Amino acid sequence: AQSVTQPDIHITVSEGASLELRCNYSYGATPYLFWYVQSPGQGLQLLLKYFSGDTLVQGIKGFEAEFKRSQSSFNLRKPSVHWSDAAEYFCAALIQGAQKLVFGQGTRLTINP
């Protein structure tokens, strides 16, 4: 079945430390891939997206993600997190032509001071 999996439900990192959030997809063809962030009581904000081309994608707020076809992964990274990065992060996939966005279950990020 087509799906997006985020293996980590909750991650805690110290402020200033590096971050990597995992995302794996299961589709017959390479989907378009997205990372969204959701702060408490807010809607989803797009961090970055991958359609094709360079597999390392730069986004807003200092985030980047790397697409690895061999591993069916699209992991999100940030070299140094800030307390304001505490939020819920969602990976999503869009099948070309279907216009249907499928989300992972999310990873909650907590930042220790």
Added chain:
Amino acid sequence: EAGVAQSPRYKIIEKRQSVAFWCNPISGHATLYWYQQILGQGPKLLIQFQNNGVVDDSQLPKDRFSAERLKGVDSTLKIQPAKLEDSAVYLCASSPGWNEQFFGPGTRLTVL
């Protein structure tokens, strides 16, 4: 540019009551989506409109949920009657095409 607007932001109702949510998409966006986000889960698409026509409502519980998009702009999502398991955040999103969706702040529904 103004974002996607939703109201109300919060709603508490008793089970078996009715409730309606309103969404105003970004001006010019032809595609509008309603998602249901249950606590601890990712958003799940309920219905997608292209202008005022339905593109996908395969996951909409049609015995109790309905949605309309009059004149291809604003949209309303209704639940009648509500069940306890309908407690969730209802997100509206709009898109100018197919490749990026812009989300509103959501309506948090609590069914008691």
